[in-house]
Amino acid sequence: MTRQMTGAKMVVQALKDQGVDTVFGYPGGAVLPIYDEIFQQNDIRHILVRHEQGAVHAAEGYARATGKPGVVLVTSGPGATNAVTGLTDALMDSIPIVVLTGQVPTFMIGNDAFQEADTVGITRPCTKHNWLVKDTAKLSDTIHQAFHVATSGRPGPVLVDIPKDVQFASATYVTPQKANTKHYQPKVKGDREAITQLVELIEQAERPIFYTGGGVINSGPAASQLLRELVEGTGFPITSTLMGLGAYPASGKAWLGMLGMHGLYEANLAMHGCDLMINVGARFDDRITGRLQDFSPHSKKAHIDIDPSSINKVIHVDIPIVGDVAHVLEDLLNIWKARGRKTNAEGLAKWWGKIDEWRKVDCLKFTQSGNTIKPQHALARLEALTKGHDRYICTEVGQHQMWAAQYLGFEDPNRWMTSGGLGTMGYGFPASIGVQMAHPDALVINVAGEASWLMNMQEMGTAVQYRLPVKQFILNNERLGMVRQWQELLHGERYSQSWSEALPDFVKLAEAFGAKGIICKDPKDLDDAIMEMIEHDGPVIMDCLVEKHENCFPMIPSGEPHNKMLLGENASTKDAIKSGGAVLV
């Protein structure tokens, strides 16, 4: 049965057929026909954000917390350009997002029409793929392709630009089943021979480690399940990047904590000293590797990644395996079991002995004393008081983000949303809105810095309008803390522009939006304040005033290898970064 309909109606029909229940957006002239269709239906809920950047981050939060693609609808010109940061963020973190933008009518494109921007041109480098649809007959097929591309292979953001005349004109609607998606079918099964080689190394390794990343989360819950089985079965230690937290539970006994620039001592030293590194869905990012020449010098390296371009990009590996994590791990487990579940028990026991020594350093220890709240203490208390809850954590970007990664424990995948690759201040608050939309009854907390939080504070309006009880846990050090830390380490303690002046009264700010505000300065009041925050049925801003000059440790100074870490408390930070590392960020 063929169905004729307008382009605008097609958009809504295609979204319904793709199983979309929530769209984050902001209207304008070039998308009015689509908004008219949204008005006339009840299947898809539209969340009116307060800035298009917020819409994209909210969709990212929704996507990461559900595993489904996030959907955004914005107008042409400024609507589209405001979405660019979010698109880049989603591209860097491989988050499936479908952004629909309005465009000026086809006959006006190229004329500098009102609110015209070359949206596909501007977003070409920050999307996985994008389309300008000039013919209504192709619209529904293109939208289905967009969902397919966003969610297949290595996920990512896509954009469909829809001129206004294409929205008004009518054509035949194409269902998802009939859509043309055959040409893009990334390979998901890994090469059995390579997997068998890896199994052989697993059987012999004396000092193995699993180094896992966001690819495990993106591959879906089955991948995390298989990873856990493999880790429990082999007894190998496991560390993860910022992006992969939760794939293996923080309470698991093989868990070494996060690795990388602000990773744990034991995780980084184990990476440095291992003889077999099994990279599962991570990409040897520069935050992870430190100085490349000295990166894990004595190990054989295997790399499982769905994106062939990630392999051998930064670090040469011995066993590349291109495929989806869940598919590869399933084959790996089967082969390993079939060959008799062998590991080098003696080597492993020694290796764990070494790791336990490193663990004794207790690199996250801190002392809470006096009348000021240490940010680490605030997070440790947040962890203790929210652990049992059905909890989702978002963060902004800065010191607080790294502390959150260090001091909060993640037991499951899809519970941790942070801007990893792009490091986008302003990500966390809108992301928390997206997460809460997906999980209305869950406890959703955004661990924020005061400076980051202000970057998308307008979304308070969204949280209040939709009664989303998101908790904004602001670790307020009145500083651009991470910048200040680098200036201390690198620029002779000249704190150029790195403090937050003229901050709002966050309690009054919350109240001005019709939400609840809490301020906490005294360590004695901290637990009560946190409890008040989580028990309140509605959005809360908690302004937690913390120590202003705390540094985030451990830290591998940029340009240094993993075994040259600065540890906490008494680390000497002056001139810690040498000139060679200074060009790095």
Next chain:
Amino acid sequence: MSALKIKKGSSKHSAYDLRDPNADVIESHTLAIVVDNEAGVLARVIGLFSGRGYNIESLTVAEIDHLGHRSRITVVTTGTPSVIEQIKAQLGRIVPVHEVHDLTVEGPSVERELALLKVAGEGDKRVEALRLADIFRASVMDSTLTSFVFEITGTPEKIDAFADLMRPLGLVEIARTGVAALSRGTE
């Protein structure tokens, strides 16, 4: 604290300086890329090269299958072996790219380029230009009393050699198509 004495691009420790450019030999590779003939596809391919800092020595593109909406892009690029591998993997990632062939490694191939050269001169120089054109099997496409337009096809090296010879003889302008290439044999 000492001022940072870092010359641009000089740091060995830069996270972006992923490969020591001197550690590996720079190779030239001819890549044939079969793409959907759709708006913006060339921009995607070129944007990849400019965005990631890869070189383009030569680029040709034309539709090869009208009904199937396919075009073929031939790129000659240079880089270390690992950069070339990256380029191929990155090209393969572009959604409308169907095939990426590295003709330089996939066995023998033929490479041809076409060039038009305008050479102005009189007397001996004019005679010499014509004589050399004959040797190079370049044909005269246009002539006035004081100029020729030669057409020459061949490998890029042959065209370079011809252009070098024409320079002292009054080469005014040159237009080159860039390389078109195919692998030899039945495959």
